[in-house]
Amino acid sequence: MRRWFILGTGITAQAMTCTFLYGLGFLIPEIQSAEHISLTGAATIIATPVLGLLGTLIAWGAAADRFGERIVIVTGMTAAGALLTVASFVDGLVWLGVALALAGAGAASVNAASGRVVMGWFTERERGLAMGIRQTAQPLGVGLAAISLPPLGHHFGFRAALLLPAGLCLLSALLVAIIVIDPPRPERTTAETSSPYRTPVLWKVHAVGALLGGPQMVASTYALTYLVAQRHWQPVAAGQLIAVVQVAGAAGRIAVGVWSDRVGSRLRPMQRIAVLATIAMVLWAFGDLIDSWLAVVALVAALIVSVADNGLGFTATAELAGPFWAGRALGLHNTGQNVVALVVPPFFGWIIVSTNYWTALLVCAVMPLAGAILSPVGATVEDVRPGGRARVRGQD
Template structure:
């Protein structure tokens, strides 16, 4: 059925567009400092404002998607993001700019909650892994768009015109969503729907959220410090280090798709997720040992971390929606995303402090504990029991 692939494409476009804003503000720090004279710390606060808004609003938008449907929530959020972002560019003072960016980030959270729900709803169990893997490529696509367009726009026209680009793209994508997206069919809604967190699925969901959050640790440690590590520890130029990281992003996006197909083939999500967690732990240890012995293997291991650490994202999201069921999937995905973003925001300052105090080898070895704990927490047996029919719930599927 062509419609479901169009919905998938629209979901990817919406997620990529909001990602170009959420993660693209960081690319404008040099121009922001040059034009306004803000300190690096103040610029960092402005960069974090959209992510704080995202973190605060994910569960609420998920609840809205459960109640009102994916199409209207995605479109409203995209319009809100574009309008609030444009408005924030013309307010006086950095404080109001930060508030505008925070509110725009909160509006962008609608896409995180609803686009994954729409994609999962249109694809059957044997294709959901592939579909969610494709959808999860949206973030690196959005970051790539921002990296390619925002710095040169800022250099030529300034901070405001540069950030107006993602704002305009959000408004344009809202129109695409309204035209293309159709909410997936759902079974009749009962008068009372029990929370999956109170049913037998609750323990499995909580463990899944915790494991997925822990597995974000290596991803953001590598993404945050890869360039700095290659420059300071291996003597690379910043340009060469940046190019390597950009190329590896493509491999990471492909890895998400491969992991999704793998989960479809084996008939479960969390078995592959645990394997990926173990491999992520091994690559983190390899990175630490390579640096401790001043070996070129540290670069190979770093590349492996950058690729492996992102491949589990779609598996956790797919399993969350399948376990939560059609009337709670949006909220459960909001909880999942909130936990992951909380760890992501904490990872950079935490490991920055560890690297400063103890050096890369010990800090990276400590980072390997995150995927180890994630592997131990991944509820593989819980998913298998529920799949066998014990209190199992199913997300809506295409007709």
């Protein structure tokens, strides 16, 4: 039973970091108004936490491999909360960006270590479910941000709104310190400790995970702005819709995890989700082109589908890498995803400003399509680590 409490604590910690790592897009209108900057400039500011996270994921993963998960998460979460507090009080966009980037660096500890905890406490037949539950943290965190940050930003300013995720991160650090126990580790063998990167399989899994991050970041970053600017919704109403959709996205991650456990495959469901994400982005673009309600329906579909694959990619990565490389492999996988998360908001903001939404959405649709083509659906642990214990089957 304790492992489920540990999983719940890990989800809580991850969700609290996601409120600012991926939820600051809901403050874009307030940032633009307060700082008198363009959409591209505001998108660049909200990407700075991901920049900090990007630079430290692998290091945190290596620390978790060596020192354990609990101390890594507590240290990083405490730092993130403190630095977000600093970010709410500093003057100037440069110092704001620096503080947010350092907060993101602290939050990277959770991304690298909490997945490793799940892999250690749950068996192969439960990992899809457990990791799917763990991956609900992001949509739940983004949903919380969608509900709370727009009204806080509107009434008190976007800097004051940062105090909410700051406090949540500090509270989560305390919960982790009290509840989380590092999982037992198996006896070392040559197969388990040898590098899993001698073949291209894991590199392909990382690439697919990164490509599937494209529609996720476009949808999560620009959904509220699109509904307000193009569909003439009120910001609070748009935030409420997105929050509800995030709950559906969280449920989808759990369902997909159970699916992967039952079919004995993480990678084949991941490929099918990539196809669905491509379709959703194309329909969103078409709905925008013809100025139809279809755009809102497709936007909702994109928000749900684009987050469904994350647990599959993390589970496949950890199982293929093995217990003595899981922290570093998960850090590298998340690094690829967050390279995309860093580049996508300002890049697609530039495309939207230079052209229009439907053009940007069609360009984005190429990313999940490429991921579907590249996915190594037939990969097994034996392909990566001959003699490794766990097996990840691409097909029955």
